[in-house]
Amino acid sequence: MSTRLRGPAATIGTETIAAYEARVVAQASAKGLRITVDVRTLIAYVNGGRWVANCPHCNSGIAVHPDWRYAACLDCLHTYAAITVPGDRVAVEDALAVRPVNNQNCLPTETAAQLHDENTRRGYGIRIAPPPDPEVAP
Numbered sequence: 001m002s003t004r005l006r007g008p009a010a011t012i013g014t015e016t017i018a019a020y021e022a023r024v025v026a027q028a029s030a031k032g033l034r035i036t037v038d039v040r041t042l043i044a045y046v047n048g049g050r051w052v053a054n055c056p057h058c059n060s061g062i063a064v065h066p067d068w069r070y071a072a073c074l075d076c077l078h079t080y081a082a083i084t085v086p087g088d089r090v091a092v093e094d095a096l097a098v099r100p101v102n103n104q105n106c107l108p109t110e111t112a113a114q115l116h117d118e119n120t121r122r123g124y125g126i127r128i129a130p131p132p133d134p135e136v137a138p
């Protein structure tokens with residue numbers, strides 16, 4: 001399954017899990033740090049059209065792909081294989097897709113139904129017909 005939102009490819013330039021892992025190895029080498037496997041579970045959420053999670057070790061933002069069971073913090077070099085995404089993820093992505101990117105946000109506690117309600121209240125996804133062109137005869 002793919003995602004309608006931005007994942008690691010758009011945020012850190014990694015198209016695959018292997019590329020993500022290679023990026024972490026390169027970062028570890030550049031920083032002179034060890035990579036640490038962390039067994040804690042990341043909680044994915046959407047911020048500005050991007051799937052992300054907070055690193056439970058250092059609280060930095062982590063690029064997440066909702067289909068991948070791998071993510072890593074490029075700051076502290078902890079890696080994670082347990083990532084929770086919303087159960088109604090496709091519906092969440094559909095609800096957010098009608099919004100401008102900067103308003104594509106979903107906290108882990110929000111549901112697709114809540115996002116649709118918010119869309120209605122804020123007028124997202126409602127097409128307004130342009131005024132008739134006065135140069136064109138009806």
Ligand SMILES: [Zn+2]
Nearest residue numbers: 055058073076
């Ligand atoms: Zn971290």
